[in-house]
Amino acid sequence: MRKEKLEELKKYINELKTIEVIKTNENPKFLNIERNYYKLNNGKSVPREKLLKNKTDGSASIILPLTVDNNTVLVVQPRVNTKETVLVELPAGYIEHDEKPISAAIRELTEETGYVPEKLQFIDSYYQDQGCMSAYNYSYIAFGCRKKQAQNLDINEYIRYFECKYEEALELVELGYIKDINSKYTLEKSRQYVKSKL
């Protein structure tokens, strides 16, 4: 990992750290829970609960971007529920109602980083948390990415993007900067596709 790149990353992480938690008794607005009973083919009935995110099932697209210079682009954002309070990840985001996973991938990559891809390669799909969600996620590699526009973030969304070598992104996994399963699995599964291109 180049020293100046690691310094740049640490600057973003520091900027987005949580310095204070203000506890509230406010009702949730984004997350929502349903509880139902399910009759099984073995004759038993079981109660189970389901988490909804923003009234959707919470499915997401995850994107490994590769630029025309064979760099990748990571995002740094507040993850207030984690010990670190800030994580480095692959760009990703929720699939909107009636949106195709590949369209969500292109939209989220562009919104979070301003990079626009030439072509997407599907890597894999999987349940995120099958015990309490229907969320089914999709991983892609975005080839031929170019920085074409500014970020387009939601209110209360603070994201820094970070361009580095693909091998440096793999190093950031080993160094413990990238530690969510969506990013780790996508990086792991994409190795075979990326190696042949570099």
Next chain:
Amino acid sequence: MRKEKLEELKKYINELKTIEVIKTNENPKFLNIERNYYKLNNGKSVPREKLLKNKTDGSASIILPLTVDNNTVLVVQPRVNTKETVLVELPAGYIEHDEKPISAAIRELTEETGYVPEKLQFIDSYYQDQGCMSAYNYSYIAFGCRKKQAQNLDINEYIRYFECKYEEALELVELGYIKDINSKYTLEKSRQYVKSKL
């Protein structure tokens, strides 16, 4: 995949399918949501929500069992929120309050399957869903497993276990029977450890 093993698996899947959903307005008992504000180092305050599972952060241990005969052991259980309503997975379960991840791994493997391991090998750890949870999961390989006791399941828990060759478990990923990210990532990352033992 041996034909008779696939037939055995299909029998378990059929037995645990959801045949009817009985909708309720009951309050959730297992899942719980908190909403707070977080002051960031950049001067901004953001609202964020956090999902709790059974009053814990929802961290889990995931286990790839290898028997003394170099087979593996999978579990089949109702996953009522998925399209399939039943999934095939690696044994896994929530880490209890004050429990070590490796102890949870041994306990859950034994409860779900009745197999007892000789030795556990840590594979990796990762955030499950960092946007709305603190859940941090741990993956292990359990070497030298032997069927020593009966299953010990919770009320409303219906799990079938299924012994097959390690290579057949990898095939079940390709065939679309295993499709949750915890099982897929653990199987993927464990290849290097398992290959040298088989």
